[in-house]
Amino acid sequence: MSNMIVLPLIVPVITAILLVFLKERVILQRIISLLTLSFIVIICIILLLEIQQQGVMRIDFSGWAPPFGISFVADSFATLLVLVANLVAVICMLYAIFTIELRYEKMYFYPFTLLMVAGVNGSFLTGDIFNLFVCFEVMLLASYALISLGGEKIQLREALKYVLINIVASWIFLVALAFLYGTVGTLNMAHISVRVMEAGANPLITTVSLIFLIVFSLKAGLLLFFWLPGSYSVPPTAIAALFAALLTKVGVYALVRTFTLLFPNNTEVTHIALGIMAGITIVAGCIGALSGRDVRTIASYNVLIGVGFIVAGLAIGTESALQGVIYYLMHDMVAKAMLFLAVGMMIYVTGETVIDKMSGLIRNYPFFGWLFFILMCSLAGIPPLSGFLGKVLIGQGAIEGGNFVLLGLGFFSSLIVLYSLLRIFLSSFFGETIISLEDEKPLPKRILLPLTLLAACTIGLGIGAERLAPFVTDAAETLYTPSTYIDAVLDGELWQGEVNK
Amino acid sequence: MESLILVLVGILVAVATYLILSKQLLRVILGTAVLSHAAHLLILTMGGLKKGDVPLLGESEGPYTDALPQALILTAIVISFAVTAFVLVLGYRAYKTNGSGNFDELRGTPDE
Numbered sequence: 001m002s003n004m005i006v007l008p009l010i011v012p013v014i015t016a017i018l019l020v021f022l023k024e025r026v027i028l029q030r031i032i033s034l035l036t037l038s039f040i041v042i043i044c045i046i047l048l049l050e051i052q053q054q055g056v057m058r059i060d061f062s063g064w065a066p067p068f069g070i071s072f073v074a075d076s077f078a079t080l081l082v083l084v085a086n087l088v089a090v091i092c093m094l095y096a097i098f099t100i101e102l103r104y105e106k107m108y109f110y111p112f113t114l115l116m117v118a119g120v121n122g123s124f125l126t127g128d129i130f131n132l133f134v135c136f137e138v139m140l141l142a143s144y145a146l147i148s149l150g151g152e153k154i155q156l157r158e159a160l161k162y163v164l165i166n167i168v169a170s171w172i173f174l175v176a177l178a179f180l181y182g183t184v185g186t187l188n189m190a191h192i193s194v195r196v197m198e199a200g201a202n203p204l205i206t207t208v209s210l211i212f213l214i215v216f217s218l219k220a221g222l223l224l225f226f227w228l229p230g231s232y233s234v235p236p237t238a239i240a241a242l243f244a245a246l247l248t249k250v251g252v253y254a255l256v257r258t259f260t261l262l263f264p265n266n267t268e269v270t271h272i273a274l275g276i277m278a279g280i281t282i283v284a285g286c287i288g289a290l291s292g293r294d295v296r297t298i299a300s301y302n303v304l305i306g307v308g309f310i311v312a313g314l315a316i317g318t319e320s321a322l323q324g325v326i327y328y329l330m331h332d333m334v335a336k337a338m339l340f341l342a343v344g345m346m347i348y349v350t351g352e353t354v355i356d357k358m359s360g361l362i363r364n365y366p367f368f369g370w371l372f373f374i375l376m377c378s379l380a381g382i383p384p385l386s387g388f389l390g391k392v393l394i395g396q397g398a399i400e401g402g403n404f405v406l407l408g409l410g411f412f413s414s415l416i417v418l419y420s421l422l423r424i425f426l427s428s429f430f431g432e433t434i435i436s437l438e439d440e441k442p443l444p445k446r447i448l449l450p451l452t453l454l455a456a457c458t459i460g461l462g463i464g465a466e467r468l469a470p471f472v473t474d475a476a477e478t479l480y481t482p483s484t485y486i487d488a489v490l491d492g493e494l495w496q497g498e499v500n501k
Numbered sequence: 502m503e504s505l506i507l508v509l510v511g512i513l514v515a516v517a518t519y520l521i522l523s524k525q526l527l528r529v530i531l532g533t534a535v536l537s538h539a540a541h542l543l544i545l546t547m548g549g550l551k552k553g554d555v556p557l558l559g560e561s562e563g564p565y566t567d568a569l570p571q572a573l574i575l576t577a578i579v580i581s582f583a584v585t586a587f588v589l590v591l592g593y594r595a596y597k598t599n600g601s602g603n604f605d606e607l608r609g610t611p612d613e
Contacts (some may be wrong), residue, residue: 130573137580141587148591156595157607160526163588167533168521169586174540181570182547225599230609 004047005059005074008040008082008121009135016114024098026105030097033110037090037117044083051076056478056488058127065226066127066489067188068277073127073489075324080468081253082124084330087457088337089117095341095450096238099348104149104236112149113132113242116142123250127489129262131252133173136219140166143247146239147231155234162231169218183208190489193261193482203265209263209270213277214257220251221307223277228304229288232298237344239436240296244303245337249329252310256325260316260479262419266343267317275315275406277308281308282413289420294353294427295343298420302339302379305413306332312406313394319399323476327468328390331461335387338454342368345451349441355424360433363396363441371451376425378458380418386461439472507547526592526602537581541574544565546558 015036019029051057056075060066063374072388093113100109119139126132148159181187183204185193195204213225221228228248229495232240259270281304284483313325345368350358362369378385391414435441446469461468513535520532548570556565596602 130576133578134580137584141583144584144587144591148594151594152600153598154609156591157609160588160591160607163584163591164521164529167584167588168536171533171536171540174537175543177573178540178544178547181544181573187569405606428610440516455506 002057002059004043004050004324005057005072005125006061007043008024008116008125008430009082010042010071011119012036012121016111017116019111020108023106023108025267027112028103029105030393033114033137034090034093034097036114037086037093040086040121041090042085042119044079044086044418046167047074047079048076048083051079052470052474056485058489067186067191067490070126070128070257071188071489073126073190074125074240075478075485075487076471077256077415077479078080078124078253079325079476080146080330080471081249081333082357085120085246085249086122086263088333088454089113089242091450091453091457092238092242092245092337092341094453095447097452098238098444098447099113107149108433109146109149112142112445113146113239115139116146116242116246119206119248120250124253127189127317128187129189129192130177130288132168133177136173136250136254137170137372138246139250140170143243147235147243149239150236152234152276157232162337165227169215172192172211172218173215176208176215179208179211180182188489189257189414190486191260193210193486196263196265197266205263205270206266206441208415209258209266210273212258212263213255213270213273216254217277218251219248219305220255220311221248221281222251222311223281223284225281225304226282226325229300230387231299231323232300232303232340233294237341237348237436237454240344241340244299245333248303248307251331252307255311256314260317260322261482261485264482271315274311275403278308278311278315279406279409281305282409283311286413286416289416292420293355295346295355295424296353296484298355298424299339300345301416302420303336306336307416309391309394309410313397313411316397316401316403316406318392318397319400319476319480320400322479324390324393324397326472326475326479327393327461327465328387329392331363331386331458334377334454334461335379338451338458341380341451341454342372342375345443345447348423349443355427358428359431360429363433364435364437367448368443368451371448371455372425372429374455376421378462379421381414382419384459386458386460387464388462394445399415502550503546506542506550510539510542510546513542521580524604526596526604526607529604530585530588530592534585537577537585539575541581544570544573544577 022028056073058073060069060071116139119135122135144163184192218224284306285301289298292298310325310328313321347353352358378387381387381391517532520528540613548567551566553564553566554561556568
């Protein structure tokens with residue numbers, strides 16, 4: 001049964017290789033890649049139910065018991081994220097199938113997307129920190145290819161910057177790994193946690209944890225986000241939506257894992273650093289979102305506000321805040337994919353990117369207008385949509401933890417998010433119609449299908465929160481008490497005894 | 502021996518930093534390649550340089566050398582090789598399409 005954990009990584013890799021050989025048969029490629037991603041969604045649901053019954057699951061590759069071999073560990077947190085990530089990936093892929101040009105499809109768009117999803121799934125599920133690096137690289141290499149796919153002038157230019165930033169970030173990751181290995185002598189995450197706890201508040205370990213903080217902040221767009229708005233606005237809509245939904249969230253996931261499991265000791269240094277970085281990211285994101293006139297820029301800065309808000313929850317670190325982090329991470333994946341798809345569609349129908357030049361779209365495309373309205377409410381955190389519960393829980397955690405600055409900034413940012421999207425809504429959807437009925441670009445129903453599905457997801461996540469609650473509570477418990485995770489990976493008492501010897 | 506290697510790592514990082522901070526595309530790419538070599542050497546040193554025998558049970562009495570850093574480096578080298586190859590091709594395409602290999606001219610214009 002626990003063999004299923006490896007499927008979210010291995011299945012997309014195998015199908016991606018298969019699809020390379022089907023280069024010219026585009027229809028077949030579409031069907032296979034949709035089926036693959038849907039299959040993983042089903043696997044994740046089964047895994048989640050299984051984890052509810054028997055606790056954290058793991059698989060040791062080739063039977064090498066941890067901490068000697070590489071293992072994959074599926075707890076509720078990781079599995080929930082894999083589930084939502086793949087759900088969003090299916091929907092974005094559907095959008096890509098309807099909209100993306102044939103030349104992209106023939107230049108291995110589907111294999112690259114599947115490889116990127118494989119890297120994302122692997123990063124969520126792995127229990128070994130070097131393996132996390134490898135999965136990051138799988139994901140990044142695929143994303144390098146996706147961002148430069150098409151070879152437009154501006155794309156190549158931005159891709160170059162994106163790739164170089166990420167190479168340097170990966171280098172810092174390697175350096176951090178080297179120092180970590182030199183300090184604690186192990187790479188299994190549960191085992192690192194045990195060794196770090198034994199070492200106590202060791203300044204060397206705190207330094208290593210801060211290097212990890214820099215690496216994952218670069219990937220997540222936390223404070224070190226200067227690369228993000230440029231590179232997220234050049235690829236085609238479907239790819240940009242995938243990036244916004246998945247890539248930064250993997251960085252956030254790594255941050256959550258690192259600072260709940262690996263380095264729980266010296267919280268007065270690490271969590272304060274996280275809190276300050278989150279605060280600055282929220283403020284900077286707000287400024288960017290307010291000053292932008294280009295819809296893509298506004299959308300990119302909204303990604304940053306989301307990241308800042310989630311990390312604020314992590315910095316607060318109480319159990320309800322962690323529950324909020326999990327809800328909000330899931331919400332953010334869905335909502336940011338939807339935001340980027342909506343923005344892409346606005347650019348498609350008007351041919352403009354600046355909000356002042358679009359007007360009265362709701363007259364031409366009423367259904368699209370209402371979808372955008374739902375999206376706006378969801379991002380601002382209006383009940384019963386999905387953003388609400390995460391905000392409430394993080395807010396509750398902030399009050400429990402007495403962290404009023406982050407509380408204030410978090411809720412202030414909700415207003416700014418609402419305002420920045422309301423600005424798009426008022427100036428682009430309301431107002432005088434500038435596209436006459438004759439010039440109106442037809443918007444077939446099928447192109448609106450992915451957006452409708454995402455809207456259904458955000459409503460479902462909000463209304464169905466009750467049903468998700470057992471999984472999220474379990475995930476937050478595992479994050480809050482790392483010993484559950486450690487026991488599951490290192491076979492409990494048996495290992496503890498051996499360490500003490 | 503460890504200190505010597507660490508000094509070498511420092512020199513490599515310095516060279517790489519100099520190259521990455523330059524404005525020529527090709528130099529920057531070469532800089533990233535040098536940078537990754539520095540990281541590999543660092544991992545090797547952090548695991549401890551040759552301290553004992555080959556880690557084959559039954560072949561010698563031990564103590565054994567830690568083989569894990571070498572496995573890590575092998576993986577990291579493959580990855581950095583792939584990334585360097587990719588970024589060289591990307592750099593070449595960007596140079597051909599944009600007509601310049603200078604980062605000053607690759608900055609872009611605000612109206613795009």
